[in-house]
Amino acid sequence: MKHRGYYGPFGGAFLPEILVATFEELNAQFRQAKEDKHFWEEYETLMATYSCRPTPLTYAENLTRHFGGAKIYIKREDLNHTGAHKANNVMGQGLLVKRMGKKRVIAETGAGQHGVATATMAAKFGFDCTIYMGEVDVLRQRPNVFWMEQLGATVVPVTDGTRILKDAINEAFRDWVTNMDTTHYVLGTACGPHPFPEMVSWFQSIIGKEARVQIMKAEGRLPSKVFACVGGGSNAMGLFQGFMDDPVELVGVEAGGKGIASGRHASRLCSEDASFGIAQGYKTYFLQNSDGQMKETHSISAGLDYVGVSPILANMRDQGKARFEYATDTEVVDALKLTMRMEGIIPALESCHAFAGAFKEVANMSTDDIIIINQSGRGDKDIFTVADAIGDPKWKEFICSKAGEYRND
Amino acid sequence: MTETKNQAPAPAFLETYIREQRKKKDILLMTHIVMGYPSFEASFEIVRQMVDAGVDLMELQIPFSEPMADGPVILKANQAALDSGATVEKCFEFAQKVSDCFDIPFLFMTYGNILYKYGMDAFAARMSEIGVKGAIVPDFPPEEANDYLSAMNKHDMSAVFIFSPETSDQRMKMIDTHATGFIYCLARKGVTGKDTQFSSDMGSYLARCRKSTRLPTAVGFGVKEKADIDFLVGKADIAVVGSQTIREVEQKGVDATGPFIRSLIE
Ligand SMILES: Cc1ncc(COP(=O)(O)O)c(C=O)c1O
Numbered sequence: 001m002k003h004r005g006y007y008g009p010f011g012g013a014f015l016p017e018i019l020v021a022t023f024e025e026l027n028a029q030f031r032q033a034k035e036d037k038h039f040w041e042e043y044e045t046l047m048a049t050y051s052c053r054p055t056p057l058t059y060a061e062n063l064t065r066h067f068g069g070a071k072i073y074i075k076r077e078d079l080n081h082t083g084a085h086k087a088n089n090v091m092g093q094g095l096l097v098k099r100m101g102k103k104r105v106i107a108e109t110g111a112g113q114h115g116v117a118t119a120t121m122a123a124k125f126g127f128d129c130t131i132y133m134g135e136v137d138v139l140r141q142r143p144n145v146f147w148m149e150q151l152g153a154t155v156v157p158v159t160d161g162t163r164i165l166k167d168a169i170n171e172a173f174r175d176w177v178t179n180m181d182t183t184h185y186v187l188g189t190a191c192g193p194h195p196f197p198e199m200v201s202w203f204q205s206i207i208g209k210e211a212r213v214q215i216m217k218a219e220g221r222l223p224s225k226v227f228a229c230v231g232g233g234s235n236a237m238g239l240f241q242g243f244m245d246d247p248v249e250l251v252g253v254e255a256g257g258k259g260i261a262s263g264r265h266a267s268r269l270c271s272e273d274a275s276f277g278i279a280q281g282y283k284t285y286f287l288q289n290s291d292g293q294m295k296e297t298h299s300i301s302a303g304l305d306y307v308g309v310s311p312i313l314a315n316m317r318d319q320g321k322a323r324f325e326y327a328t329d330t331e332v333v334d335a336l337k338l339t340m341r342m343e344g345i346i347p348a349l350e351s352c353h354a355f356a357g358a359f360k361e362v363a364n365m366s367t368d369d370i371i372i373i374n375q376s377g378r379g380d381k382d383i384f385t386v387a388d389a390i391g392d393p394k395w396k397e398f399i400c401s402k403a404g405e406y407r408n409d
Numbered sequence: 410m411t412e413t414k415n416q417a418p419a420p421a422f423l424e425t426y427i428r429e430q431r432k433k434k435d436i437l438l439m440t441h442i443v444m445g446y447p448s449f450e451a452s453f454e455i456v457r458q459m460v461d462a463g464v465d466l467m468e469l470q471i472p473f474s475e476p477m478a479d480g481p482v483i484l485k486a487n488q489a490a491l492d493s494g495a496t497v498e499k500c501f502e503f504a505q506k507v508s509d510c511f512d513i514p515f516l517f518m519t520y521g522n523i524l525y526k527y528g529m530d531a532f533a534a535r536m537s538e539i540g541v542k543g544a545i546v547p548d549f550p551p552e553e554a555n556d557y558l559s560a561m562n563k564h565d566m567s568a569v570f571i572f573s574p575e576t577s578d579q580r581m582k583m584i585d586t587h588a589t590g591f592i593y594c595l596a597r598k599g600v601t602g603k604d605t606q607f608s609s610d611m612g613s614y615l616a617r618c619r620k621s622t623r624l625p626t627a628v629g630f631g632v633k634e635k636a637d638i639d640f641l642v643g644k645a646d647i648a649v650v651g652s653q654t655i656r657e658v659e660q661k662g663v664d665a666t667g668p669f670i671r672s673l674i675e
Contacts, residue, residue: 004552014521014548016478018573018598020580160484161474173477178599180575278522279475281548291497292526293474 005194010311051081070369084377092203110165111303112144114188119153189232193281208242233310253357255299256326301349327356348377423590445495462670480602505539543567581621602652605631
């Protein structure tokens with residue numbers, strides 16, 4: 001039987017007929033690239049010269065002392081070009097687009113990091129670029145909208161549905177079914193129809209490969225646990241793949257929002273609220289009602305605010321190969337404050353979920369233990385959200401006076 | 410997909426009905442509504458007027474929160490129906506009512522998750538119980554339709570599949586072995602509700618569709634006026650009008666339905 005991208009009962013390719021031929025072409029290109037050693041070399045060279053790979057593995061000495069448990073290392077995807085792990089996937093798909101000879105790329109974005117990375121890739125490779133972004137996310141990640149537009153992309157605010165990430169994905173698919181001859185859809189996470197989960201995870205595996213080499217060099221032994229936040233699951237898959245065959249516990253941290261009991265969260269794998277479903281071209285755990293209608297999700301971080309989750313991670317959960325926890329909005333902001341003060345590092349709100357999840361466990365571990373936290377991105381984009389959460393009066397004053405200036409223009 | 414089941418299923422009720430109707434008419438008309446939009450009462454009146462005006466068969470869409478293949482008009486109708494409380498159960502009740510009241514075949518159109526959540530077999534059994542004749546599920550390509558097909562075949566429901574201009578001849582033949590009732594041929598790329606050029610290019614595509622299936626063919630996406638339907642005479646068995654009726658109702662009210670349908674037929 002042809003490989004159709006099933007991971008246990010999850011995955012598949014629930015494609016409208018119009019896209020079947022496009023996916024056949026993409027699949028063929030991807031298979032060729034995956035088997036071609038030179039393709040991965042080309043990819044690594046691009047990431048070393050255009051981006052900042054390998055990204056450092058930082059020993060968080062002060063946080064380690066603060067908690068007094070396991071030694072904490074941070075994998076610094078924030079230092080990747082454009083400030084998040086998203087560039088790993090985007091540059092890889094960009095190379096495939098060149099091979100396919102297409103001239104236009106489209107993408108969905110939640111936090112805006114994937115959108116910025118795609119706009120950057122499009123500028124570098126000379127592609128036209130359109131980014132779909134839920135209206136709610138346009139407002140909460142405004143700095144990234146600004147940069148996407150400056151990079152030459154068209155940003156289309158999506159006003160349908162819940163106006164967040166899943167709705168942006170639907171809209172990108174609607175564009176694709178019209179323009180697939182010229183256009184490639186750069187899906188930003190390890191979700192969607194086959195081969196996207198496998199392909200995005202493959203490009204992101206560079207994180208885990210590097211991290212394993214780096215920790216062996218620094219410590220001469222493996223970590224006991226590694227932590228990553230889980231939106232669609234691409235940065236988690238990236239880190240986890242470095243330790244898949246090792247006695248290392250893989251911990252994914254989902255968005256707990258206002259708390260699981262409130263129902264206002266995006267915890268698909270660690271709450272009882274999700275169930276098997278088929279949407280956006282694949283089968284996984286979705287937050288949906290008993291009719292199969294998708295629910296509204298909530299997270300302080302746009303990038304984790306999503307109803308579905310990688311079919312690969314869903315299967316790993318059911319097989320006990322990874323453990324999933326959640327962190328609430330409040331815990332996330334506390335983790336951010338602590339990390340900034342102690343280490344001089346500003347993680348993205350998405351990444352702060354991994355930090356918060358790790359902080360809950362690290363003090364109870366032995367000082368002989370090591371953990372790695374994946375800092376999937378940097379927090380600059382969150383300046384408005386964080387300023388609101390912290391309630392910084394000086395920032396408010398600045399924004400008001402800036403607004404006054406613009407009004408007088 | 411198991412490779413054993415490539416015997417074409419027996420012609421179901423729907424195929425026979427279409428062939429009989431075609432003896433009387435050059436082309437049949439299938440219309441579409443989103444159940445519960447703008448309300449179930451309005452939906453009922455729209456169906457009544459459509460049947461009265463001479464529609465041959467109808468698609469009843471069960472609204473879904475993620476209608477990936479639908480354009481702005483039907484997308485908004487899906488959302489509005491859900492916002493005003495449409496549920497799968499209410500849609501079943503509505504479908505039962507219209508199939509009791511009106512003597513044309515009704516089909517469900519919806520997305521795979523609605524069937525999957527309800528239980529594939531239970532869904533097909535319920536369809537059979539309420540008198541719906543088949544379904545169109547655009548995100549179930551044959552490769553992912555194993556359970557769906559077993560359930561539909563078991564309950565004698567037609568499983569309508571889709572051809573697109575991108576579908577190869579070889580693939581059309583494969584799809585044909587699984588389909589029952591008729592084949593839905595997309596007039597073009599894209600989503601529902603955008604304009605379509607009814608040109609000679611389409612003529613050769615539709616000829617290719619016809620050659621690749623033993624079933625009657627329907628053409629939809631962008632069909633909105635009599636000229637479009639006239640173009641399709643001799644090239645397909647059924648013309649499908651979707652978004653345009655919703656637009657008519659939005660602009661002119663429910664009572665515009667009958668006159669609009671008559672303008673297509675007469
Ligand atoms: C910085 C950052 N981390 C994590 C995520 C979540 O995505 P994923 O789970 O695919 O890594 C995003 C998504 O926008 C992001 O921008």
